[in-house]
Structures are given as structure tokens and as C-alpha cells.
Amino acid sequence: MTCADCLESLGSFVDGELPADETALIEEHLRTCDDCARAHRRLVDTSSQVKAALMRYQAPDVLKARIRASLADPAGEFAAQRPRVPLYRNISWGRTIAAAAIVAVASSALTLAITDRRPHESPVEQQVLASHIRSLIPGHLTDVASNDQHNVKPWFNGRVNMSPDVPRLDSLGYPLVGGRVDYIDGRNVAVVVYTRRQHVINVFWWPEPSAADLAPATSSVNGYHVIRARRNGVNVWLVSDLNTQELENFARMVMPAR
Ligand SMILES: [Zn+2]
Incomplete structure (x- = not known):
């Protein structure tokens, strides 16, 4: 087995x-190849971190649904009949977090081999996706946590060289969660964080003064959706695993019309 086959x-x-025979071949290769063994460890680690982060955001809605069900059904029959299907049983984690793996191996010699397989993604898109996935790890979502735009918007003063729009969209079902500064394309960028049900939406802002306007464009990578636009020298990128229709509605509300 070659390293390329193993990583694939x-x-x-x-x-x-x-199948068992392929599993045995990979186990054998991992015993003898340090690079692939390292990639395997990182994939396993990142997989459990991402799972933990998603569990955290999933939990409140699951809890609410259970409470609603038990209120609507005091005898508890609904709860009793409800199939106990684990939430994540049918999700293929190893593949779902392939984007996370790109982050995880960024410091290793494997980076080139893996990123080379995704020629359709720009380096900036990879970085924005990586930032989104990293933000799902507990404790990484916000540097300033507030649902009040009057706390979040001024927080960026002096931290980044622009002031992002921070509209309040609670009444439309997109509560503000806070903001953070992240490092994309060689600079500090403002990230404004919203949620939609259990889905996190990261909105990245950074100036690129001499660049031409770009109409909003949507792309999808590993279940994450990305919408990017540039208007009057300001880049705005949105990332979420929210469905594209709701994400595009959201984009129309936050992307600058200036
Ligand atoms: Zn190998």
C-alpha cells in the first residue's frame, strides 16, 4: 500500500x-509509516473535537424538543415510543471533517498532498473554512460574546482596520452571538457570529481597497456552504452548514449595499 492510497x-x-482486508492493509501501513500514522491520529483527534463542538450546539434544540414533547404528552407515551436513534449514527465523520483534516495537518509535509486534491478551493476559501471549523471547537467561537450590536461593533475598534456591519437580526431568527478576530489571507479580519437554530454562521469582513466588486457567489465544501462578495473594496464571506436557501436570505441582510 502506498501513502497516497492510505491517505485516500x-x-x-x-x-x-x-472491508476487513482493506482495514488490515491500512493497519499494517500505519504501523510502518510515521507520516500516515500522524495523519491518522490527527484525523481521529479532530473528528472527536468537531463532534464535541457540534454536540454542544445541537444539545439545546434537542433538549427543547424533548421538553416540548413531554409537555404535550404528560403521560410520557410520546417519549416512550420515540425511537432511541443516536443523533450522529449515520454521519461519516472521517469524510465530513476532511476540511478539518486540512487544518490539522497544516504543519506537516502532508499538506501539499491533501490540498492538491482540492484545486477548486482557493487558499482564502480553505482558510475561511478552517476558521469556521476551528470556531466550532468549544471556547473558540467568540472573543466578545454578546447579543447586543452596541457591544460587538465597538469591540473591533483598534483590533482590525475596518468596522464591520453588525445588524441586529434576532427578530428574523438570526440571533447575534458575538465577534472575534481571526487571521485570514495574511491579515487580522473581523468575524461576526450569528446562529440560526443550532447552526453557527460566521461572517468574515476585511478590506481589499483596490479590488473590483464581486457579485455574491455560493459554493459548498464537505457540507459547509460559503457565500462571498466584494463591494467597494470590502470582502464579506459567510460560512455555515445551514441550508443554502436560508444562508442566502441571511446574506442579503448582512452583505453591504454600500
Ligand atoms: Zn504512509
């Missing part, structure tokens, strides 16, 4: 989806 199958291997 690593996601399915982590998900336990490979």
Missing part, C-alpha cells in the same frame, strides 16, 4: 466503513 482511504477507515 483514511476517512473511511476512521469511520469503520472499509
Whole structure:
């Protein structure tokens, strides 16, 4: 087995989806190849971190649904009949977090081999996606946590060289969560964080004064949706696993019409 074959199958291997003979070949290769073993460890680590982060955001809605169900059904029959299906049983984590793996191996020699397989993604898109995935790890979502735009917008003063729009959209079902500064394309950028149900939406802002306007464009990578636009020298990128229709509605409200 070559390293390329091993890396190709690593996601399915982590998900336990490979036939026994292929599993044995990969186990054998991981015992003898330090690079692939390192990639495997990082994939497993990142997978559990991302799962933990998503569990955290999923939990409140699951809890609310259970409470609603028990209120609507005092005898508890609904709860009793409800199939106990684990939330994440059918999700292929190894593959779902392939984007996270790109982040995880960024410091290793494997980076080139893996990023080379995604020629359609620009380096900026990779960085924005990586930032989004990293933000889902507990404790990484916001530097300033507030649902009040009068706390969040001034917080960026002196931290980044522009002032992002921070509209209040609670009444439309997109509560503000806060903001943070992240590092994209060689500079500090403002990130304004919203949620929609259990989905996190990161909105990245940074100036690029001499660049031409770009109409909003949507792309999808590994279940994450990205909308980017540039208007009057300001880049705005949105990332979320929210469905594209709701994300595009949201984009129309936050992207600058200036
Ligand atoms: Zn190898």
C-alpha cells in the first residue's frame, strides 16, 4: 500500500466503513509509516473535537424538543415510543471533517498532498473554512460574546482596520452571538457570529481597497456552504452548514449595499 492510497482511504477507515482486508492493509501501513500514522491520529483527534463542538450546539434544540414533547404528552407515551436513534449514527465523520483534516495537518509535509486534491478551493476559501471549523471547537467561537450590536461593533475598534456591519437580526431568527478576530489571507479580519437554530454562521469582513466588486457567489465544501462578495473594496464571506436557501436570505441582510 502506498501513502497516497492510505491517505485516500483514511476517512473511511476512521469511520469503520472499509472491508476487513482493506482495514488490515491500512493497519499494517500505519504501523510502518510515521507520516500516515500522524495523519491518522490527527484525523481521529479532530473528528472527536468537531463532534464535541457540534454536540454542544445541537444539545439545546434537542433538549427543547424533548421538553416540548413531554409537555404535550404528560403521560410520557410520546417519549416512550420515540425511537432511541443516536443523533450522529449515520454521519461519516472521517469524510465530513476532511476540511478539518486540512487544518490539522497544516504543519506537516502532508499538506501539499491533501490540498492538491482540492484545486477548486482557493487558499482564502480553505482558510475561511478552517476558521469556521476551528470556531466550532468549544471556547473558540467568540472573543466578545454578546447579543447586543452596541457591544460587538465597538469591540473591533483598534483590533482590525475596518468596522464591520453588525445588524441586529434576532427578530428574523438570526440571533447575534458575538465577534472575534481571526487571521485570514495574511491579515487580522473581523468575524461576526450569528446562529440560526443550532447552526453557527460566521461572517468574515476585511478590506481589499483596490479590488473590483464581486457579485455574491455560493459554493459548498464537505457540507459547509460559503457565500462571498466584494463591494467597494470590502470582502464579506459567510460560512455555515445551514441550508443554502436560508444562508442566502441571511446574506442579503448582512452583505453591504454600500
Ligand atoms: Zn504512509
